[in-house]
Amino acid sequence: MRRFALLWLAPTLLLLVLAVWPLATGEQTLVLRDIFNTHLSLKIFGAEALRHGEIPLVDPTRGGGQPYLGNPNAFPLYPTNLLFLAGSPLWGLNAHLWLHWLLAPFALYWLGRRLGLAREPAWVAGALYAGSGFIASLLNLANMLGGAALAPAFAAAVLDGAEPERRRAPAAMALLWALLLLAGDPMTTAFALLLALSAAAVLHGRRAGWGRFAAGVGLGTLVALPQLVEMVRILPVSFRGFWGYGGAGRPVGGWDLRLAPDLLWPFAFGRPDELLFWGGRLTGGDSPLLFTLFPGLLALVLAAAAAGSRDRRTAWAAGLTGFGLLIVVGASGPVLGWVFRLPGGSLLRFPAKAWLLVTVGASLLGGIGAARWLAGQGRRLMGSALAAAAGIYLAAWIALLPGAGAGWRLLRAVAPREIPDLVIGWERLRLAGLSLWGLLIALLLGLLLYLGRRHPAGALAAALALHTATQLLLLAPARYHDAAAPYLEPPAAAALIPPGSVIAQGATTGLLGKSNLEIDGLGERNPATLLRYLHTAVAPWAGQPLGLLFELDLSPEGLDQFMTFVVANDMKRLGPAQQLRVLRATGVEILLLDRDWPGLTQLAEAPLGTSRLRIFAIPEPLPQAAVTGARLPAPYLPAALAAVVAPEFDPRRVAVVAGDFPPRDGPPGTVRIQRFDAEEIVVEAEAPPGGGTLVLRRAYLPIYRAEVDGHVVPTEVANLTRLAVELPPGAHTVRIRADRRPTRIAFAIALLALGLTAALALAGWPPARIRRPDAAP
Known part of the structure; x- marks a missing residue:
């Protein structure tokens, strides 16, 4: 065991720890895409x-109060939330990511061992998984990375369930399944379930301990019940609840076979640390969900060596890889094209997430190939694979040299016309350099393969260390990071904004049309420059710690309120006067822009790159609470939008309410706020003689329960997105609370299930005796 730790574990773990050390100390932070765009604000x-x-149901800092506990993007009940008590939210988010990266090799190692691999080849499989382009690309997707790190461990626990002597397998299954559900990406969780089910079915069949499996999954589901219940409660009024996951009627993030060069050249179509992707013609114009899928040459060579193995374990790993590939080819592929059109098929919104199956299967094939290396088998297959790779890299290097025209013509034909020739020239040189790297790695692996004839273990351990080091180097753009300190300092412009203000951020988004950022760019193209610009402009993550509230700021996965999504999207096609009326209707008090807006009162301005951040006051917005006398019907959303953008609309006097009823006119009433918290609002309201509508500066959600003078009354949608209650004439006490009764029941059940899981972990559950899978070669 000591030799195994020193020769195999230590080099890989040392290299990984060195890679995450700047993040672990808090000096650096990952910055790409969803780190700041999604996760940090939540x-x-x-x-x-x-x-x-507290574990709140509602996040009042975004969009007038959007779901929190029911939003998987927030992973609100995942255990790594405790990290946020030990440091800043930025450090805690980074820790969530690098801890799961370090967990990934151990999870696949466990699965390899349950498949019958010896320690060394099982660790090779785990290291290939952790060093893959797939895992590197998830270092900005906190939800997916959690699921990807846990999925192999869950499959291993399910295989444990087929072993009578592993009495604690149901408890392990329950905990891992609960964590997968709480990790926050339903599609990754579904693929993890498919991974585990297929392994148990192929390797054990009817003797797979299905009773224990059902108990483990059932208990795990109950442990995660509070988050599941809240998601179901908010789903009907979410964007996904209305439109599913299909977007414009097609999957997003599919994989065209012409992107295959990325398997040999990392970031073959542009580097994320340069904000460059020039393969849009091959992705339908979409940016890739995964920056790169480069597995490394050793992974490809060892997987090729596994072709000589003939057992069910190898067949299952190869089948898993092939099935995943059938899904990831996207809408044009033989599977997803018709599956997507089936009822519920739109859940496959991101078929690229099936790379989980591909990467797990291919990494296990690499582990099987490593077992053959150690046994002195498969050398001809590995040698042929290395020779083919070396030939490809050499030919590509020659074609991409500055004096050759073939490489230039190919890149120019693939890249969009708007990509300048100068950029294509730099990309040609970059790819030529990668080809040279690939050739060098192929030669070194060939040398180690030759030396492995006498010392197979030492040669393979050296090859694995070389693989890990080169993968960390070549895949570094996927974990691009910046100094953390600038993002922990409040932006100077925030001091110019009144505390507690409701803000619409138009300076860094396309909410009100293109900003100067989108028009002129930043000059130097890298994520750090972009994010520091956004931070200076008081992006949500910069303003939330200071008590600022951001309207029309939404979670991109689509589990926020549907009407808010529609309004934010429609704002782009409205004229300035209409946009202003929508902002007033939602209660926006402060507008941030990087340009002038005639007619608005400018409160202050601050430097913003080469421009200026202008801070405007919105005149007469919807207050926290208003009692309107006039009431207009809106039988459908476009009618509501037309009424709100009409010149005569005043949110303090008129409520545009969803429904079909006779319109009503009347003077406004009065209101006095007694309490206005995230989950409870209490007001004293005086409705006019004809009755009134209490409109709150809070997004409508079905979880709210309203009482007028102690009597339960229905809630309504007013002014496109706001929560409202109809009032009879006279004075009333109105109390609106987020209904926690289902939440309390769910938490009680979850605690009972967690207690039962702990009892199973202590006592175990011995099943009937069954057969083991095929032995290792």
């Missing part, structure tokens, strides 16, 4: 609530 609010001992 975790800032969640961390503050957790410090106060």
Whole structure:
């Protein structure tokens, strides 16, 4: 065991720890895409609530109060939330990511061992998985990375369930399944379930311990019940609840076979650290969900060696890889094209997530190939694969040299016309350099393969260390990071905004048309420059810690309120006067722009790159609570939008309410706020003689329960997105609370299930005796 730790574990783990050390110390932060765009804003609010001992249902800092506990993007019940008590939200989010990266090799190692691999080849499989382009690309997708790190471990626990002596397998299954559900990406969880089910069915069949499997999955589901219940409660009014996951009627993030060069050249179509992707013609214009899928040459060579193995384990790993590939080819492929059109098929919104199956299967094939290497088998296959790779890299290097025209013509034909020739020239040189790297790695692996004839273990361990080191180097753009300190300092412009203001951010988004950022760019193209610009402009993650509220700021996965999504999208096609009326209707008090807006009062301005951040006051917006006398019907959303953008609309006097009823006119009433918290609002309201509508600066969600003078009344949608209650004439006490009764029941059941899981872990559950899978070669 000591030799195994020193020769195999230590080099891989040392290299991984060196890679994450700047993140672990808090000096650096990952910055690509969803780190700041999605996760950080959600975790800032969640961390503050957790410090106060709360797990809220609603996040009032975004969009007038959007779902929190029911939003998987926030992973609000995942255990790594405790990290946010030990440091800043930015450090906690980074820790969530690098901890799961370090967990990934051990998870696949466990699965390899359950498949019958010896320690060394099982660790090779785990290291190939952790060093893959797939895992590197997930270092900005906190939800997916959690699921990807846990999926092999869950499959291993399910295989444990088929072993009578492994009495604690149901408890392990329950905990891992609960974690997968809480990790926050339903599609990754579904693929993890498919992974585990297929392994148990192929390797054990009817003797797979299905009773224990059902118990483990059932208990795990109950442990995760509070988050599941809240997601079901908010789903009907979410964007996905209305439109599913199909977007414009097609999958997003599919994989065209012409992207295959990325398997040999990392970031073959552009590097994320340069904000460059020039393969849009091959992705339908979409940016890739995964920056690169480059597995490394050793992974390809060892997988090729596995072709000589003839057992069910190898057949299952190869079948898993092939099935995943059938899904990831996207809408044009033989599977997804018709599956997507079936009822519920739109859940496959991102077929690229099936790379989980491909990468797990291919990494296990690499482990099987490593077992053959150690046994002195498969050398001809490995040698042929290395020779083919070396030939490809050499031919590509020659074609991409500055004096050759073939490489230039090919890149120019693939790249969009708007990509300048100068950029294509630099890309040609970059790919030529990668080809040279590939050739060098192929030669070194060939040398180690030759030396492995006498010392197979030492040669393979050296090859694995070489693989890990070169993967960390070549895949570094996927984990691009910046100094953390600038993002922990409040932007100077925030001091110019009144505390507690409701803000619409138009300076860094396309909410009100293209900003100067989108028009002129930043000059130097890298994510750090972009994010520091956004931070200076008081992006949500910069303003939330200061108590600022951001309207029309939404979670991109689509589990926020549907009407808010529609309004934010429709804003782009409205004229300035109409946009202003929508902002007033939603209660926006402050507008941030990087350009002038005639007619608005400018409160202040601050430097913003080569431009200026202008801070405008919105005149007469919807207050926290208003009682309107006039009431207009809106039988459908376009009618509501037309009424709100009409010149005569005043949100303090008129409520545009969803429904079909006779319109009503009347003077406004009065209101006095007694309490206005995230989950409870209490007001004293005086409705006019004809009755009134209490309109709140809070997004409508079905979880709210309203009482007028102690009597339960229905809630309504007013002014496109706001929560409202109809009032009879006279004075009333109105109390609106987020209904926590289902949540409390779900938490009680979850605690009972967790207790039962703990009992199973202590006592175990011995099943009937069954047969083991095929032995290792």
